[in-house]
Amino acid sequence: MTDSYQPPVAEFPLLQQNPQLIYLDSAATCQVPAAVLNSYQHYFTTSHANVHRGSHRLGRTATDMLERARGIAADFIGAQPADVAFSPSTTAALNGLAQQLPVNWCAGDEILLTDAEHHANILPWQRLAMQHRLVLRFIPVDPVSGQLGEWQQLINERTRLISVTLASNITGAVFPVADLSDAARQREIPVIVDAAQAVAHTRLNVAKLDCDALVFSGHKAYGLPGCAVLYMHSRLWRRMEPFVVGGGVVSQVSRHEAELIDSIQRFEAGTPNTGAISATATALEWLQEQRQLGVSVYLQQLRQQLLSGLQQRSWLQVLPAGDVHTPVVSFYCPDIHAYDLAVWLDEHQIAVRAGHHCAQLLLQSWDLTAVVRISLAAYTTEKQVQQLLHHLDEAWQMLGPTVE
Ligand SMILES: Cc1ncc(COP(=O)(O)O)c(C=O)c1O
Numbered sequence: 001m002t003d004s005y006q007p008p009v010a011e012f013p014l015l016q017q018n019p020q021l022i023y024l025d026s027a028a029t030c031q032v033p034a035a036v037l038n039s040y041q042h043y044f045t046t047s048h049a050n051v052h053r054g055s056h057r058l059g060r061t062a063t064d065m066l067e068r069a070r071g072i073a074a075d076f077i078g079a080q081p082a083d084v085a086f087s088p089s090t091t092a093a094l095n096g097l098a099q100q101l102p103v104n105w106c107a108g109d110e111i112l113l114t115d116a117e118h119h120a121n122i123l124p125w126q127r128l129a130m131q132h133r134l135v136l137r138f139i140p141v142d143p144v145s146g147q148l149g150e151w152q153q154l155i156n157e158r159t160r161l162i163s164v165t166l167a168s169n170i171t172g173a174v175f176p177v178a179d180l181s182d183a184a185r186q187r188e189i190p191v192i193v194d195a196a197q198a199v200a201h202t203r204l205n206v207a208k209l210d211c212d213a214l215v216f217s218g219h220k221a222y223g224l225p226g227c228a229v230l231y232m233h234s235r236l237w238r239r240m241e242p243f244v245v246g247g248g249v250v251s252q253v254s255r256h257e258a259e260l261i262d263s264i265q266r267f268e269a270g271t272p273n274t275g276a277i278s279a280t281a282t283a284l285e286w287l288q289e290q291r292q293l294g295v296s297v298y299l300q301q302l303r304q305q306l307l308s309g310l311q312q313r314s315w316l317q318v319l320p321a322g323d324v325h326t327p328v329v330s331f332y333c334p335d336i337h338a339y340d341l342a343v344w345l346d347e348h349q350i351a352v353r354a355g356h357h358c359a360q361l362l363l364q365s366w367d368l369t370a371v372v373r374i375s376l377a378a379y380t381t382e383k384q385v386q387q388l389l390h391h392l393d394e395a396w397q398m399l400g401p402t403v404e
Contacts, residue, residue: 005298008290009379013037022350022384027169027197027328027375030222032283039282040224043275050271052248066274069281073229076284077195077214078205083237085230085267086277090196091120093215093230094163096243096267097192098124101161102236107133109160114139114148114175115365116168119358121194125163139164143366146173146320155183162191166198166209170357170373172303172328173321174202181210190236196220200287200377201296201326212236221287222378223280226273237264244269295378299327302376302385309389315396319371327376330357336399338370344395350388 009015011033015023023031043065049058051066067081074081087093103109111125115138122136129136135158140149146168155162162184167174181191190212195204199216206214213236218227232240242249242260246269252259260266287295303325310318310331318331332338342354353373356363363369374388 005294007298007379007381008033009381011035012379015379018349020349022387024350024352024374024376024380024384024388026200026377026380027172027220027326027373028353029219029225030200030377031379032224033222033286035286036223036279036283040275040279043278048275051274052265062274065278066272069274069278072281072284074231076204076288077229077231078207079231082264083231083234085232085237085264086272087215087228087230087243087267088226088273089228090194090215090217090220092243093228094120094192094194095124097163097213097215098128100241100243101190102239102241103160103190105132105134105160108135108158110135110137110156110158112137112139112151112154112159112162112164114164115141115361116170116173116175116359117163117165117361118169118194118196119360120196121163121165122361134160138361140365141168141171141173141362142320144320145322146171147322148175151180152183155187155189157187159184159187159189162189163194164191165194165196166202166204167195167326167328168321168359168362169197169328170330170359170362170371171319171321172197172326172330172375174198174324174326177211178209185210197326197328201299203291206231206233218276218280218283221280221283223283224276227276227280229280230267232264232267237267242266242269246270290378299376299378299380302380302382303327303329305382306374306376306385306388309385310392313389313392313396315400316392319366327380328373330371330373332368332371333396333400335401336395338372340399341372341392341395344399345388345391348387348391348394350391352388 012031047061049062051063070081074084139151142149184191193211193214195216199221212233214231219225249266249269250258316331338354
């Protein structure tokens with residue numbers, strides 16, 4: 001293991017208050033460092049007012065904080081602040097995109113997804129497909145390599161949109177989205193990237209991904225729920241109607257029509273969650289610092305330890321991820337239900353997630369119904385991984401089949 005990175009457990013108040021807890025569910029939501037909580041409190045104790053409206057000083061301070069957060073978020077993904085909007089969640093942003101994309105849909109047009117999508121990147125397209133009689137196509141995920149199967153031939157003259165996750169929330173596999181974008185660009189097909197699982201573990205760069213939109217939730221990157229970062233290329237957002245309309249998005253309103261403002265803020269109607277937004281910006285800065293301290297290498301080494309430990313237990317089947325992955329590993333035991341394993345671990349203060357993880361398609365395509373997912377984060381320690389393996393062995397002894 002790298003000796004240079006020390007998991008900053010002391011920076012996480014929840015973990016400090018629950019020293020016995022082994023939290024291995026960070027892919028669902030990360031625990032929050034004190035710096036982020038302080039930033040939230042700082043906003044409400046020093047700067048809280050409504051934004052973009054106030055002619056008073058406090059309103060201007062709140063607006064400055066929101067715009068500063070936009071700059072930090074844009075920097076984090078290699079975008080211009082003018083192309084970054086805040087949304088309540090990845091789910092809300094994907095729904096908004098699905099309903100407002102400036103595409104003149106015709107029956108039979110195709111949308112390309114993968115079998116690894118989270119339901120948040122399936123249901124909005126299913127709804128759109130019902131509205132316009134579109135066809136959804138899915139890139140399979142290879143059950144041996146864990147990587148995308150043949151996708152080249154799934155892009156054709158009927159393909160009007162590609163919307164894919166950069167990393168699987170079940171296996172942790174990181175997919176070659178830049179290659180997909182490259183193929184899509186040749187046919188002028190817009191590409192949307194769901195970066196919810198990738199944000200904490202890969203260096204996002206919208207220019208390298210060459211995507212038209214990219215979204216992630218702050219709470220998947222040590223930030224707060226209630227805030228997602230939505231990048232949209234100007235060629236997209238300039239031609240798109242806001243997802244919701246109301247205050248803050250218009251320059252002129254008459255009784256029967258309204259003129260929209262000519263900036264990305266038109267995707268932020270209503271009062272934004274400025275406290276969560278500025279705290280999430282602090283989280284992104286915090287994460288950048290951890291990267292400089294070596295968190296990425298640390299987590300890949302820790303994942304490798306976890307993986308080897310799981311693979312040594314022949315009674316467990318580990319799902320494949322391929323060579324590029326986030327520190328997430330899922331497995332199942334043919335003889336013990338995933339929920340029973342999770343309950344057993346929970347009894348021993350180990351929080352893991354069991355089930356279909358809101359990505360039923362992947363499990364269905366691999367003939368599975370439920371798996372246990374272990375997801376690591378900056379605060380996970382080597383000792384905790386060993387404790388997990390130890391308690392899994394106990395579970396096998398207690399819950400596994402009895403040998404006569
Ligand atoms: C890949 C992926 N996409 C989308 C989402 C939805 O994110 P949120 O619940 O923050 O909207 C998740 C959440 O787990 C996810 O893992």
